[in-house]
Amino acid sequence: MVGSSHEALHRIFQKDPALLTRALQRVLHVPFPPPHEIVALNVDLTEIEPVERRVDTLLRAETDDGTYLLVVESQTQADERKRGSWPYYLSYLYEKYRCEPVLIVITQNSATAQWASRPIRLGFPGWHSLTVRPLVLGPDNVPVITDEREAERDVPLAVLSAMTHGRGPKAAPILESLATALKTIDPDSAAVFVQFVDSCLADPQAKQMWRDLMTAIQYFWRHPLAEQVREEGREQGIEEGRIAAQRDMVLRVLEWRGIPVPEDVRERVNACTSPEQLEIWAQRAVHAEEAGELFAASGE
Template sequence: MVSSSHEALHRIFQKDPALLTRALQQVLNVPFPEPLEFAAMNVDLTEVEPVERRVDTLVRVRTDQGEYLLVVESQRRKDEAKRGSWPYYLSYLYEKFRCEPVLIVITQSSATAAWAAEPIHRGLPGRPSMTVRPLVLGPHNVPLIADAREAERDVSLAVLSAMTHGSGPRVAAILESLVAALRTIDAESAAAFVQFVDSCLDDPRAKEIWRDLMAAVQYFWRHPLAEQVREEGREEGREQGREEGRLEAQAEMTLRILEWRGIRVPDFVRERVRGCTDLRQLELWARRALHASDVAELFDDERGTQLTEAP
């Protein structure tokens, strides 16, 4: 299990290290050469005597133009101490491996991104002996992918989009598009990406949307994260009554999905959904809610039934 958003941001690069070079090329327009081979490296930069120092992710990339070290750091907030440690990391790595280090900072905050992008000068004012210019990926430049077809073209980039834009106003559309894209890849990779996103979503509303969307995806329930969600549901069910709790939770999930997708839900539809005592029917309505364009599409199989408010 991924235990934190900090860890999740780096596990995705371990899962798909090529995402790093694509982000440099496509997001930051850095002319990074096409990679031929990737090799994950030990992130411990501790020397024999000095204080322990670690980077978050370290990947060695072999290209036809030479080898590079991709040094990835994630930042939630400003940390002036990093303006001292980052130049040290790069100098140490170059001295140890004799190949060019590339510093990449990942953040979910636009303010932190602006701070991290500021050049670090060491030496005389106006004539620095060393200048470090971090390459920064964040909500200001990572594409906001809220279209299912776009997400399917590059699922890893769609995951990074969800991680960096997870507290923004379009989070529901972003997560819905990602769910559609995850259905197009193998179950093992999809389950790993599910966990990365779940660990990275700090905003409670975004996490709730993600958990509800995942309830309709079959592969999700074979992943360890599913056990945690099911246990939470079981605990809630014990407090409210097992069957009653499951029915209520499923009904509310259906209504929330419709609301998050911007579909107007009349009061009489709320009453109908909340009054349903058939769990399978509620699960069907929840799946339809993911793609419906209006509330009438929830009840497509009930021919002859008019969806109108009672007088």
């Protein structure tokens, strides 16, 4: 027996499921396609067994226009399961906090960024019950920061630039400018940023270049990479290790950029014992068109 208008208003569609589609078509003029079959399903949506669902990072932002939940998802590749989980996350968070959720996807891969930026539309064509439009940060829109002054103005953005663009010919000037900018902030924050960049550099040459930079300027901070650098420094003498790392960095930058290194240039770099001179040469190596330009700038 139907005991309330609430119950009657939805149970009529259980009695005649086709009525619902006719109402959509004739009353709302929604072009819902005629169904071949309609089957009633269990209406209980309770999850008896807990299901673990986690977003990567969740932030609450208070603004003059209201409170927003910033849902950050790190994505390495396309994953069609996200078409279900991302709408679930946003709906759940809105129900729990009653704040507008904003989905932000970050990736190092252009193809993944293109995939993630496609709207997720649930419903039928022409009339979607739910649309999720992720905001995507990736190599196609994160700025390439190669200027030291620009990096110093916004160090976290420079870190993000290194994390998303840390491969190919742009890596050397990006990492060099970031290494310089890190000197301008507090050591504890810099230590965290160093580890973030180190973790994101998938290119072995770029990763080695980054570690050479950290060694050469003696970023001895409290994180695993710093401890590794300290141990290497103790084994060969801190000053000697620093100079050797600087020499190696100068040559690595040239080689990694595809610039041939003649034997006389290699011998001259390896014979240098001045940390200041080696640092100048390392900076020139980032922009040089040929190896000889290391010395030509001031007639050295």
